[in-house]
Amino acid sequence: MTSHTLPAREATTPDYASSFAVEVDLDAVAGNVAALRDRVAGADVMAVVKADAYGHGLIPAARAALRGGAAALGVAQLGEAVAARDAGIDAPMLTWLYSPGADVAGALSRGIEVTVSSQWQLDSVVDAARESGATAPIHLKVDTGLARGGALLDDAGSSAWHDLVAAVAPLAAEGVIRVEGMWQHFVYADAPEHPTVRGQQKTFHEAVRIAERTGIHPGRLHIANSAATLTNPSAYLDMVRPGLAVYGLSPVPDLGRPEDYGLREAMRLTARLSLVKRVKAGQGVSYGHTWHADRDTVIGLVPMGYADGIPRSAGNLGPIQVAGGPHTPLAGRVCMDQIMVDLGPDFAGSAGDEVVIFGRGGDGEPTAQDWAEAAGTINYEIVTRLAPRATRRYVGEGSA
Numbered sequence: 439m440t441s442h443t444l445p446a447r448e449a450t451t452p453d454y455a456s457s458f459a460v461e462v463d464l465d466a467v468a469g470n471v472a473a474l475r476d477r478v479a480g481a482d483v484m485a486v487v488k489a490d491a492y493g494h495g496l497i498p499a500a501r502a503a504l505r506g507g508a509a510a511l512g513v514a515q516l517g518e519a520v521a522a523r524d525a526g527i528d529a530p531m532l533t534w535l536y537s538p539g540a541d542v543a544g545a546l547s548r549g550i551e552v553t554v555s556s557q558w559q560l561d562s563v564v565d566a567a568r569e570s571g572a573t574a575p576i577h578l579k580v581d582t583g584l585a586r587g588g589a590l591l592d593d594a595g596s597s598a599w600h601d602l603v604a605a606v607a608p609l610a611a612e613g614v615i616r617v618e619g620m621w622q623h624f625v626y627a628d629a630p631e632h633p634t635v636r637g638q639q640k641t642f643h644e645a646v647r648i649a650e651r652t653g654i655h656p657g658r659l660h661i662a663n664s665a666a667t668l669t670n671p672s673a674y675l676d677m678v679r680p681g682l683a684v685y686g687l688s689p690v691p692d693l694g695r696p697e698d699y700g701l702r703e704a705m706r707l708t709a710r711l712s713l714v715k716r717v718k719a720g721q722g723v724s725y726g727h728t729w730h731a732d733r734d735t736v737i738g739l740v741p742m743g744y745a746d747g748i749p750r751s752a753g754n755l756g757p758i759q760v761a762g763g764p765h766t767p768l769a770g771r772v773c774m775d776q777i778m779v780d781l782g783p784d785f786a787g788s789a790g791d792e793v794v795i796f797g798r799g800g801d802g803e804p805t806a807q808d809w810a811e812a813a814g815t816i817n818y819e820i821v822t823r824l825a826p827r828a829t830r831r832y833v834g835e836g837s838a
């Protein structure tokens with residue numbers, strides 16, 4: 439009888455770099471922040487680094503954004519802020535998403551600024567502040583119409599905002615909390631002429647006046663995401679809060695490309711062909727044979743699939759570029775780990791050749807925006823959905 443020994447579990451992160459790479463250019467991140475700063479001259483930039491910096495990597499992207507002149511960082515989840523602090527990021531940082539039971543005390547003890555948009559959030563901040571004896575820095579969030587976070591000025595008969603600022607005022611006077619800022623978020627910032635844009639700004643300023651009448655000093659006002667930062671100077675106020683633009687993507691693809699705003703895509707997704715083969719006219723490709731060769735041709739296999747974040751809905755549509763050539767749509771469905779591409783009958787390359795899935799439109803490469811259109815989604819989703827298996831590789835200052 440032979441005895442079998444199971445192989446030891448890999449102790450290290452597997453390296454798929456020979457198959458595909460997510461290249462993140464930290465100089466592009468820094469340069470984009472610098473460009474945004476120039477645009478809003480007079481206002482500060484809070485670079486939003488939530489969702490692992492839109493898939494670019496929280497810590498390296500945060501450092502690059504600060505190098506580019508960001509005055510502060512913004513994250514959604516309280517836990518993301520804690521992770522950034524514990525990795526040594528000491529810049530001013532704001533968080534806006536947590537549920538009852540979150541470690542608010544832990545965030546405050548790390549000097550993280552916490553958004554408050556309801557009474558229970560105020561209570562948990564006040565409890566933590568009284569326990570530690572330190573003043574808690576907070577930002578108050580107004581719901582001006584998105585009906586997401588924030589307190590409404592008029593919620594079916596009462597005013598959550600009025601009640602909230604009435605509760606905040608004595609606590610601020612006592613020094614338990616300090617109001618560092620007030621903010622809101624747009625419904626339609628990507629359609630700058632939409633009437634809700636001006637309407638929300640009006641409601642926001644009304645909310646600030648209500649707060650001031652209770653004796654609160656409102657601190658810094660910030661209401662502009664990337665789209666408003668690129669299209670609506672009246673929304674700059676004290677600080678802007680861009681995310682997508684920091685990574686060099688346009689939040690308003692119908693109005694302008696990244697390069698029209700002085701931005702450069704920071705992320706490039708590339709892979710190496712793992713197989714190249716001739717097929718006859720009529721050959722169906724991939725599950726369900728939704729694509730057939732209309733002539734004898736050469737098919738290439740790219741070793742990435744929906745498990746890596748390639749949207750399955752982009753089957754037969756998502757564009758790929760081989761060796762600087764034309765953009766070629768996928769041949770057939772996206773599989774879990776693989777996609778196929780029609781390289782054409784005259785393809786002279788071989789396995790190992792680099793393909794660009796998305797990168798820099800200004801350099802003639804397919805873009806995250808092209809993939810968004812192919813998949814029926816937005817460029818935000820294309821970059822944030824890349825899975826951990828797609829290892830990030832950094833270039834530019836700070837990549838070592």
Ligand SMILES: *Cc1c(COP(=O)(O)O)cnc(C)c1O
Nearest residue numbers: 486623663664665679680681682
């Ligand atoms: C994500 C987010 C931002 C940044 O939005 P972009 O459209 O990526 O610029 C700003 N503020 C809040 C509250 C957000 O959730």
